[in-house]
Amino acid sequence: MLIDILFWALAVVAVASGATVFAVDSMARATYALAISFIAVGIMLVIVGLEYIGIITILMMVMEMAIMVVYMVMYMGMNPALMPMDMTHNKRGSAVLAVGTFVLLAAGALLIPWPARVGAPAADLTASLGHAIMGPKMLAMLTISPVLFATIIAGLVIANPRGRYDRWGDDLKRRPPTDPMRGGLGR
Amino acid sequence: MTLQAVLLVAAALFSVGLYGALSQQVIVMVMMGLELMLNGVILAVGAFWWFLAPAPDGQVLLLIVIAAMTVEMAMGFAVATLLHRSRGSDMTDSATDLSG
Known part of the structure; x- marks a missing residue:
């Protein structure tokens, strides 16, 4: 009973704070609202016994949202909370698609005859995850590793100032007409 | 707390995000x-x-989803940085070069 009350309270918090992300003017508030949504989902994972995954979800997403606030402040150039303006497009079509998706997913969740539970959780879930990662699921982890490394390289190449993709126009061979600064790739 | 109830909440989160x-x-x-x-x-x-x-297996799948979130965020920030530097804007409407 207590678990049910806690679950529904967390569910309301997760969905409400998720909706708040796109309702508030302040980018910082939107980011913190998303962090609250992730914390609520992380606690729900802890409720179903996934302590390790739930805790790393909370820790990772709180740090990620803290970084996201910095990016918001860097790129916005102005404060929408002080200068309200609409930075959305096709709100009606988006809402229709979102509601349609929810109806479809909810119908699937309610109408599908889900099978009975097979097996029982291990006594120590974190230890069983560790054994899986270092044993039969090692190939999955070995695949993720180069993907993450490639992400680091690609992110640096794309975001690098005066690098391959920091140029005017789409002609990769065109030289910059006037370049007040020396340095950079091919300059 | 049932499977259906949790899936309904997950569907609501997915739809709001969409x-x-x-x-x-x-x-x-x-x-x-x-x-x-x-x-x-x-x-x-x-x-x-x-x-x-x-x-x-389910826990490993969750780790993979979390890794996918990390990749999505890193590449998104890289693209936002490039767009902001080259066009002075971080709006999707200023990056419609490939739209038909």
Whole structure:
């Protein structure tokens, strides 16, 4: 009973704070609202016994949202909370698609005859995850590793100032007409 | 707490995130919509794991989803940085070069 009350309270918090992300003017508030949504989902994972995954979800997403606030402040150039303006497009079509998706997913969740539970959780879930990662699921982890490394390289190449993709126009061979600064790739 | 109830909450999170990803113009806000969609996916996978098959495979799948979120965020920030530097804007409407 207590678990049910806690679950529904967390569910309301997760969905409400998720909706708040796109309702508030302040980018910082939107980011913190998303962090609250992730914390609520992380606690729900802890409720179903996934302590390790739930805790790393909370820790990772709180740090990620803290970084996201910095990016918001860097790129916005102005404060929408002080200068309200609409930075959305096709709100009606988006809402229709979102509601349609929810109806479809909810119908699937309610109408599908889900099978009975097979097996029982291990006594120590974190230890069983560790054994899986270092044993039969090692190939999955070995695949993720180069993907993450490639992400680091690609992110640096794309975001690098005066690098391959920091140029005017789409002609990769065109030289910059006037370049007040020396340095950079091919300059 | 039943599987259906958790899946309904996950569907709500996914749908709210979909609305944000489609309706927002600022790239970082679009990323926040995508993250909210993945938040729903994480909750749904956790529910499937607990209510249907509590084997370690489900936990590994959750780790992969979390890794996908990391990749999405890193590449999104890289693209936002490039767009902001080259065009002075971080709006999706200023990056429609490939639209038909």
